[in-house]
Amino acid sequence: MHLWLSALLAAVLAQPPAPRTIAIDERLAADAGLHVGDRVVLAARAGAPGDTVVVAAVTRQPADPADVARGEHHVRLHLDHLQRLAGYENRVDRFAVATRGAGAEQRALAAIGRAAFGFRAYRSAEVAAGTSRTFEVVRRFHRAIGVITIVASAAFLLCILLLKVEERRRDVAALRLMGISRRTVVAALVLEAALVALLGSALGAALGWVGAIVINAHYRGVYRTPLAFAVVTPGVVVLAVSLSLGLGAVAGLLAATRLARTPPLSLFGR
Amino acid sequence: MRLTLALASLLRHRARTTLAVLGVAVSAALLLDMVMLATGMRESFRELLLTSGFQLRVTPKGTLPFDTEATIDHAGDVLAALRADARIDRVSAIAGGQLHVLATPQRHAANEGAPLTTTFALGVDPAVQGDYELQRGADITAPDRLVASETFLRVANVRVGDTLDVAASFDPQLRTYGGRRRLVVSGVARFLFAPAADPVVAVPLAELQAMRGDEGRDRVSAFMARVRDDAAVEPVRRDIERTIPRVTAVSTTTALVQVERRLSYFRQLAFILGAVSLAIGFLLVATLVTVSVNERVGEIAVLRAVGVSRRHVVEQIVAEGLALSVTGAALGLALGVVTARYLNTILSDFPGLPAAFAFFVFRAGAAWRALGLLVLAGVVAGVYPAWRAASLPISTTLREEAVG
Amino acid sequence: MTAPLIALHDVRRSFTLGGAAVDALRGVSLDVAAGEYVAVVGPSGCGKSTLLNVVGAVDRPTSGIVSIDGRDVATLGDRAATEFRLRRVGFVFQRFYLMPMLSARENVELPMAEAGLARAARRERARELLAYVGLAAREGHRPAQLSGGEQQRVAIARALANRPALVLADEPTGELDARTGAEIIALFQRLNDDGTTIVVVTHDERLASAARRVVHMQDGLVVDDGRSGRDS
Numbered sequence: 001m002h003l004w005l006s007a008l009l010a011a012v013l014a015q016p017p018a019p020r021t022i023a024i025d026e027r028l029a030a031d032a033g034l035h036v037g038d039r040v041v042l043a044a045r046a047g048a049p050g051d052t053v054v055v056a057a058v059t060r061q062p063a064d065p066a067d068v069a070r071g072e073h074h075v076r077l078h079l080d081h082l083q084r085l086a087g088y089e090n091r092v093d094r095f096a097v098a099t100r101g102a103g104a105e106q107r108a109l110a111a112i113g114r115a116a117f118g119f120r121a122y123r124s125a126e127v128a129a130g131t132s133r134t135f136e137v138v139r140r141f142h143r144a145i146g147v148i149t150i151v152a153s154a155a156f157l158l159c160i161l162l163l164k165v166e167e168r169r170r171d172v173a174a175l176r177l178m179g180i181s182r183r184t185v186v187a188a189l190v191l192e193a194a195l196v197a198l199l200g201s202a203l204g205a206a207l208g209w210v211g212a213i214v215i216n217a218h219y220r221g222v223y224r225t226p227l228a229f230a231v232v233t234p235g236v237v238v239l240a241v242s243l244s245l246g247l248g249a250v251a252g253l254l255a256a257t258r259l260a261r262t263p264p265l266s267l268f269g270r
Numbered sequence: 271m272r273l274t275l276a277l278a279s280l281l282r283h284r285a286r287t288t289l290a291v292l293g294v295a296v297s298a299a300l301l302l303d304m305v306m307l308a309t310g311m312r313e314s315f316r317e318l319l320l321t322s323g324f325q326l327r328v329t330p331k332g333t334l335p336f337d338t339e340a341t342i343d344h345a346g347d348v349l350a351a352l353r354a355d356a357r358i359d360r361v362s363a364i365a366g367g368q369l370h371v372l373a374t375p376q377r378h379a380a381n382e383g384a385p386l387t388t389t390f391a392l393g394v395d396p397a398v399q400g401d402y403e404l405q406r407g408a409d410i411t412a413p414d415r416l417v418a419s420e421t422f423l424r425v426a427n428v429r430v431g432d433t434l435d436v437a438a439s440f441d442p443q444l445r446t447y448g449g450r451r452r453l454v455v456s457g458v459a460r461f462l463f464a465p466a467a468d469p470v471v472a473v474p475l476a477e478l479q480a481m482r483g484d485e486g487r488d489r490v491s492a493f494m495a496r497v498r499d500d501a502a503v504e505p506v507r508r509d510i511e512r513t514i515p516r517v518t519a520v521s522t523t524t525a526l527v528q529v530e531r532r533l534s535y536f537r538q539l540a541f542i543l544g545a546v547s548l549a550i551g552f553l554l555v556a557t558l559v560t561v562s563v564n565e566r567v568g569e570i571a572v573l574r575a576v577g578v579s580r581r582h583v584v585e586q587i588v589a590e591g592l593a594l595s596v597t598g599a600a601l602g603l604a605l606g607v608v609t610a611r612y613l614n615t616i617l618s619d620f621p622g623l624p625a626a627f628a629f630f631v632f633r634a635g636a637a638w639r640a641l642g643l644l645v646l647a648g649v650v651a652g653v654y655p656a657w658r659a660a661s662l663p664i665s666t667t668l669r670e671e672a673v674g
Numbered sequence: 675m676t677a678p679l680i681a682l683h684d685v686r687r688s689f690t691l692g693g694a695a696v697d698a699l700r701g702v703s704l705d706v707a708a709g710e711y712v713a714v715v716g717p718s719g720c721g722k723s724t725l726l727n728v729v730g731a732v733d734r735p736t737s738g739i740v741s742i743d744g745r746d747v748a749t750l751g752d753r754a755a756t757e758f759r760l761r762r763v764g765f766v767f768q769r770f771y772l773m774p775m776l777s778a779r780e781n782v783e784l785p786m787a788e789a790g791l792a793r794a795a796r797r798e799r800a801r802e803l804l805a806y807v808g809l810a811a812r813e814g815h816r817p818a819q820l821s822g823g824e825q826q827r828v829a830i831a832r833a834l835a836n837r838p839a840l841v842l843a844d845e846p847t848g849e850l851d852a853r854t855g856a857e858i859i860a861l862f863q864r865l866n867d868d869g870t871t872i873v874v875v876t877h878d879e880r881l882a883s884a885a886r887r888v889v890h891m892q893d894g895l896v897v898d899d900g901r902s903g904r905d906s
Contacts, residue, residue: 144609148303156550568769575767576759576764577760
């Protein structure tokens with residue numbers, strides 16, 4: 001019995017340890033043709049001997065805008081495994097700390113600041129703000145382009161409304177000759193312009209919504225990310241409709257006022 | 271007389287003509303900016319990469335230059351291998367790291383505190399380097415010399431000639447500095463690949479490697495290689511990757527492709543916005559000319575009645591569209607250059623972007639082609655309404671105009 | 675006996691108006707000699723203006739021969755008809771139809787510019803013509819700055835720009851008051867006295883009676899060609 005147990009123990013001790021496991025992201029799995037259960041060799045440097053590991057999971061990266069254009073692959077290892085492979089020994093790059101309870105965050109920040117010399121604890125929001133500079137630049141750029149586009153559209157809109165209102169000059173002349181006041185005529189034309197602007201806004205919002213779908217589908221495919229690139233929010237729709245209505249009404253008012261001031265007989269070409 | 275008639279027709283309604291010209295000008299400006307954006311990034315980056323004539327960058331496998339903290343070890347062997355290739359004219363090894371400034375003639379770091387300032391440091395061989403252009407002072411021809419950017423001088427509050435107490439590493443737990451040296455600021459340089467807002471210094475490569483101890487010994491961040499014959503760049507690149515498998519060799523072309531991929535969003539945005547601008551310009555001119563023609567059918571019928579040919583009527587109306595487009599395009603050129611500068615200052619704020627990189631680059635040929643396209647669109651926009659006008663039945667039109 | 679300047683033979687013109695077929699001219703035959711001053715009168719819708727348009731090659735007849743100075747203009751293509759109108763015919767319209775953005779002189783120059791006359795020459799002639807119609811002092815004025823009568827006189831000057839063989843006028847006094855109309859009538863008289871062949875369509879009895887020959891039309895036909903009972 002003892003002999004049998006000893007032999008079993010020896011057999012168990014003689015077996016090589018089970019390979020460590022890693023998790024890889026979807027992009028790496030697709031690019032390298034890997035699946036769960038596949039064995040790969042992992043090393044800290046190209047050409048160096050490494051560890052044989054098993055792919056235990058394929059993960060989906062969260063939609064991180066900072067990663068979008070980089071096209072990187074991500075591998076997750078157990079901490080001690082990476083430390084050993086990379087020669088890090090007992091080192092880490094950072095700690096992520098979750099706190100519990102009201103006020104715990106501030107207390108934790110203070111405690112870490114006191115206890116760990118030369119280290120600093122940051123709130124996640126501070127880190128996010130600091131690493132968001134790229135997107136702040138892109139936001140400002142988009143806003144500048146938006147302003148330029150609005151100026152071009154405003155000139156276009158004003159010109160078109162001027163033309164369309166002037167096409168109606170004989171109608172306006174007839175109304176004025178009938179005794180309809182300037183104010184009524186202008187109000188009617190402005191209302192018409194505003195209605196056209198409203199209809200145009202509705203169409204534009206629908207086009208924008210469809211456009212956002214197309215943009216997201218395209219760039220998600222290009223960058224292989226679940227990130228949303230274009231989002232049509234209620235706020236965006238309200239802004240666009242307000243701008244459009246405002247521009248349309250102002251353009252209509254300018255054009256109508258100009259026409260209403262002209263003597264009716266002149267409008268008939270006499 | 272046709273041009274006189276065309277201009278007189280436009281000046282008859284100054285408000286709408288002014289608005290149309292303004293609309294075309296803004297469209298032209300946006301189109302020009304988008305053309306500058308689409309071609310500018312590529313051109314600017316290509317010029318940047320070729321500034322010192324190095325067509326190849328050799329980096330740790332799978333990385334772009336200074337994209338990660340990875341380094342090439344046994345750098346001496348790699349350098350020797352590159353120099354042994356007769357097709358390669360010059361090789362520059364570069365190591366990157368941090369340098370902590372502990373003391374300047376004006377200030378000292380507090381005993382228990384962090385360094386005065388920390389800067390990015392390049393270790394280079396000044397004889398072959400391609401990373402900076404010396405603007406004043408002397409180059410780093412001695413081990414204890416340091417060349418700095420203007421930003422570094424400002425941040426550290428030092429001048430050329432000052433001696434700095436620096437260190438290559440700082441252990442915040444033990445509060446000890448490693449690789450300490452006393453270096454003299456010998457010159458000021460413009461660092462080609464560094465962001466303007468970041469402080470940067472350059473020290474002799476061997477010195478930086480020694481300061482970094484084990485972490486820096488025989489390690490570099492990248493090599494730059496200049497190939498004698500441009501036609502041999504791609505074969506040399508392939509051979510480097512084949513013979514030294516632990517590195518990636520990136521040619522200017524490859525680097526451009528990779529950067530374009532990362533910035534493809536801007537290229538696509540440029541294309542879409544450019545197309546939209548062209549469409550707006552076209553629609554504006556087409557609408558204005560069409561409405562203008564519709565208002566003047568009587569006059570046009572009279573012109574035909576008194577013997578003006580159909581062709582000349584078309585020419586006159588097309589001339590109106592042309593005048594609008596040309597005036598708008600000319601204004602748009604000036605406006606576009608101004609807005610491009612503004613947009614470029616916005617995008618230049620991208621973190622990590624080399625100071626010498628520009629998103630919007632003006633190329634006369636591309637600009638003329640773009641604006642020429644807009645002018646052509648304006649001409650085409652006038653053709654259809656012009657032809658319709660010229661084809662009106664004269665007597666019917668005259669009768670309808672008399673009744674109207 | 676010389677051939678007539680205008681010779682119409684069985685000219686018909688039909689067109690569709692609001693879905694219904696309209697026979698504006700139902701077989702008109704008419705001769706006008708060079709130097710004649712003819713008024714065409716008739717009730718509204720009798721085809722007078724259509725007749726004028728056919729003679730002036732502004733409109734093409736459905737059938738028939740329209741001979742102007744020996745040339746059948748009914749068969750002319752658009753280009754040839756345009757050229758014909760430019761050089762052989764001068765039109766005067768009821769509503770003047772001056773180019774509002776051009777000055778009086780520029781309006782008169784317009785047909786000459788089209789005919790390829792050099793700038794100096796056409797400017798000279800335009801001034802002569804404006805002097806002829808009594809508007810020498812108004813050459814730089816735009817139509818909006820001229821009275822109705824003055825505008826019509828500029829239109830007449832324009833019609834004479836390329837020394838046409840024939841002046842066709844459609845209700846030239848229709849938009850004018852009596853006094854101004856009388857001035858225009860006098861001007862036509864003078865034109866004819868100077869040798870210009872004039873055909874005028876009018877409701878204005880004074881204008882009709884100033885003409886040397888009155889052609890009556892009704893329902894698309896000439897019912898009285900004005901030659902019967904007159905010395906030819």
